Amino acid sequence: MKSWSRAVLVCMLVHVIREVLSGGHPYIVPTVGQVWPKPQMHVSQTSTLSISPDQFTFTVTDETCPLLQRALDRYLAIMFPANKQLSTARHAGRVSGKALTSFQIRLMAACEGAPYLHMDEHYEIKIDSPDEPGVGSIVAVSVWGILRGLESLSQLLIPAGDGTYFVYATQIMDFPRFSHRGFMIDTARHFLPMNKIKEMLDLMSMNKYNVLHWHIVDDQSFPYVSDVYPDLSTMGAWDSNRVYTSADIADIVSYATDRGIRVIPEFDTPGHTRSWGDGQPDLLTECYTNGSPNGLYGPIDPSKETTYDFLKALFTEVTSRFPDHYLHLGGDEVPFACWISSPSISEFMVQQNITTYSGLESYYIARLLDIVANLPTANGYMVWQEVFDNNVTLASDTVVHIWKGSGDDLENELSDVTAAGFSTLLSSCWYLNYISYGTDWHPYYECDPQNFNGTEAQKSLVVGGEACMWGEWVDRTNLIARTWPRASVVAERLWSDASVNSTSEAAPRLEEMRCRLLNRGYDAEPLGWGYCDADL
C-alpha cells in the first residue's frame, strides 16, 4: 500500500506541475500514464525507467510467429512516432531513471492463427519489479494476450519532454470480463472506404475490441461483390467504385486478424433487403394493390424454392470469404404489409398450414438456419432478438443479439434469453448513432450487460456486447469523431471489472484516452472544454 500511495503522490505532483505550466480552466484534467480500458490489476511504484526510442527493442524469449513479429513492429511505430512535434510541456515533472532497452516478450504457448470467441486474452506486464529489477516484460499464454499487453504497454509510456520517455515501475495482471467485445459498422447506408475501415480497426485495437461486426448490405445499397451472383452489386451498389471485392474482404480480415479482431459479417434477411432485389429479380416479394403488383417490393419471398437455392449459394460463398465460425443472419424488423398484400404468399401459407405472418417469418428463418448449419463451414450464427422473440427453434450455440428496450423490458429480455440457455450480446444501450447534445457517455458507461435477475449460469451466458454505429447519417466525414471516444466508454464496460463503474473516477482517465487517440492521429471528438497536445 505504501508504494501505491507514493505512486499516487507522484501522480498528483505531476498534475500540479502541469497545471502551473498551462493556463485556462479545463472541464476535466486528464490522468497521465493510465491504461484504458482499466486493467483488472494495475500497481505502480515511484521509481522509473527511461526509454530512448533508438535504443529500445523487443526481445522475444519463447514462442513467436509472423503475426507476433508484425505486432512488435507495429507497436514500435506507435510507441515512438517519427513525428515528435507534440508538446510535452505537460510532462515536465519527469523523474529520470535507469534505461530500459530490451523489453521481453514471453509468449508461453504456440501462436494461434485466428481469433475466436473465448480465446485467451490474459497478459501480465512487469516493469522494474522487485523480483526482476530493471527488466520489462509482457507474459501471456496466447498471442492475443501479447497483443493486449502491447497496447497497454504503449499507454504506459510518458513523454519526458526531450524525445525520450519514461515508465513507472509497474505490475499489471489483466484479462477481459467479456469475451465478445464488438463494434458494428454499417457499409450499406453509406459506403465506407477501405482505409476508413482499417482506421476503425486500429482504433478498436487501441481499445481492446475484438470483434468487427460488419453490417455490409441493407435496403439502401449492396456493396458486397458476389462472384456467384455478380448482379447483386453491379445493380445494387451505389456504383462500381463503391464495392468490396473478395480481395478487399481478405484484406480486411487479414488486417483484423493481425490485431486479434474477429470479423463477423451480417447479411440481414428477410427484411432490410431492398437492394438485393435490384440484381436478383424474383427474390423479393412483389407487393400488390387491388389485385395487381404495384411496383413496390417487400421482404425476401419465403414461398419460392429459388429463394433457398439462392441463399445456399450466397452463404456458401460468404462463409468461404469470412473465416470466423460465426455469421450474423440479422432477422430484425420484418414488415408484414407486403406479404399481407400478396396473393401468392397467402396461397403458400394455406398450402403450408401457416396461419400467421409471424409464423411465415419463422418458417423462413428456420429454412435459413438449416441452410447455414449445413454449410461446409458448419457456422454458428448470431441473430437479432426478434428471431428468439418469435420462438424460432435455434441451434444451441446461437448468439442472440439484443438491441431493443431499456429498463425492465431490457432486463426481462436478458433474463428470458439466458434462461432459455442461449448466449447473448447486448447492444440496446450502445447505439452510438443516437447522438445528443453535451456529455452523453455516462449512460453508456453505466449500462451493465449482467444487470438482470438471473442465476450465475444465466449471467455467464452473456458473452459480451457491441457498440453500434448505424450509417444513415454517417460516412467517412464524421465516422471517427462520432464514434470516438464514446466507443472507448463501451470498450471499458466490456473489458474491465464490473466494479469499475464510477463515471467521476473514469472521467479523467477517459480524458487522457481521448488525448491519446488524438495524439496518435485520430480525430476523436472532445469530451468537454480544454485542450490536448494534438488538437492544433
Add this chain to the structure above:
Amino acid sequence: MKSWSRAVLVCMLVHVIREVLSGGHPYIVPTVGQVWPKPQMHVSQTSTLSISPDQFTFTVTDETCPLLQRALDRYLAIMFPANKQLSTARHAGRVSGKALTSFQIRLMAACEGAPYLHMDEHYEIKIDSPDEPGVGSIVAVSVWGILRGLESLSQLLIPAGDGTYFVYATQIMDFPRFSHRGFMIDTARHFLPMNKIKEMLDLMSMNKYNVLHWHIVDDQSFPYVSDVYPDLSTMGAWDSNRVYTSADIADIVSYATDRGIRVIPEFDTPGHTRSWGDGQPDLLTECYTNGSPNGLYGPIDPSKETTYDFLKALFTEVTSRFPDHYLHLGGDEVPFACWISSPSISEFMVQQNITTYSGLESYYIARLLDIVANLPTANGYMVWQEVFDNNVTLASDTVVHIWKGSGDDLENELSDVTAAGFSTLLSSCWYLNYISYGTDWHPYYECDPQNFNGTEAQKSLVVGGEACMWGEWVDRTNLIARTWPRASVVAERLWSDASVNSTSEAAPRLEEMRCRLLNRGYDAEPLGWGYCDADL
C-alpha cells in the same frame, strides 16, 4: 415559361440518366447545377456553352482592384481544381455547345476596401442570353456583388465527364434578403487553429455568409494576445501555442475581407470572464463565504474604477485590431451570487444608490457602452438580448442579438426590440451546437427572423441572423462536419426570399450543396443515406 419548363425537362432527363448509371436507393437525389442559397431569380434555357479549363479566362471590363483580382484567381482554382479524379459518371447526359472562353467581369463602380453592414451585394449573371448570345458575364455595382456572383457562377458549372464543363444558358438576378448573415465561432472553450478558422471562412464564402462573429475569449480560456495586458493570455490561454497574436488577427481579418466577410469580435463581459482574472488580478469580483474570500471569483467587479481603466485600454487596443464598425460586447448570463456575497459590492451599491443586482449589471454595462462609444474608432456595438431586457440605455445604432426563447416568447422579444427602434439579429433557433439524431435541419430552415407581429418598419429593423457553434464539445476534429451542411440551411434562410421555405423543395438542392462542399474538399457530414462523388 416555355423555356423554363424545357429547362425542367432537361433537368429531369439528367436525373433519369444518372439514376440508370448508378444503383442503390438514396434518401434524396441531388439536383444538378442549382445555386445555393437560391437566388432571387434564376432562369435557364436548354442550350449550353462548354468550358475548357485551359481556355477559360475572366476578363475585367470596367473597375478593378487587387481584391477583385485575387478573387478571380481564387475562383479559377475553385472552378477548375487540379485534382480531376472526381467521378463524373453521373453527368454523362451532357449536351455539348459553343465554347465559353472569356467571361466578363463588369464591376460598375470603384472597389470598396472592406465589407460593412448594408453593403451592396446585388449581382447579375448572364450566360448565352438572347440579348448577348455566346457571352458570359457577372455585373455588379460593388466588388462584394462580384464576389457573390463568382460563387454562384462556380456552382453553375457541370462536369461533362471528360475534364471539361458545361453551363446552361442562364440569367440570374440576385441580392440578399438580409444584410447581416453571420456565423459565430467560439475559440475559448477549445482553441481553433488558424487553418481551421480560414477553412470556416472559405465555407462561409461558399454559402454567402458575410459576418464572422468571433467569440474569442470566455471563462475557460483567453487566447487573445494583448500587448497592453500581456498577462491576460500568458496566464489565461490554455498554453503559449494556443493564442491569437495581433498578426494572427490581421491575417484572419484580411482573409475574411478578401471574401467580403466582416469580422466582429466579441469580448463578453461582465459574466463569462473567469479566465480574464488569471492575468488581471483585482478585475473579477472576489466571492465571500462567512465574511471571508473563499477563493472563487465571479463576474467583473463593477465597483472599481480600475475596472473601467482596464476596459478602456483593452477595447482601445481591440478596436485598433478589428476594423469593423461593430464590436460585440456580450452582456449575457450574468450570475449574481458572487456579487451578493461580496461586502464591497454591497457597500458600492449603497454609495451609488443602486438597489438591485440587475441595476448593478446595468450600471456596469452603461459605463462600458460609454467607454466604447467614446473610443477613437467610435464603434457601434452589438449586445446579447439581456442588455436590452434589463432596460439599459442603448445607442440608437445598437444591434440587439436575440439568442433565447422560441414560439411566442421569441416573437414577443423580436417585437419588443424592434418596437423600441433597435436593429436586431436572430440566433435563438440556430444554435447548431445543439445536435440531435437524424434529419434535424427542417426547423433551421423554417425559422424566419421576421415571423412576429409588427409593422413593416419593425420588420425592416431585423438586419439578419447568425448561426452559432458554441465550442464546449467542438474543436478541430468535429467543427467542420458538425457545422456543414447545417449552416448552409441557415445561409439560405438569410439570403433567399422568404417564400423559399419548403423543406421538400429545398432537400434535393441541399443534397447537391452537401456534395459540392465535399467535392471541394470539406468534410461536410451526410444528410441521409446515399453517396457523393467525393465520399471515398
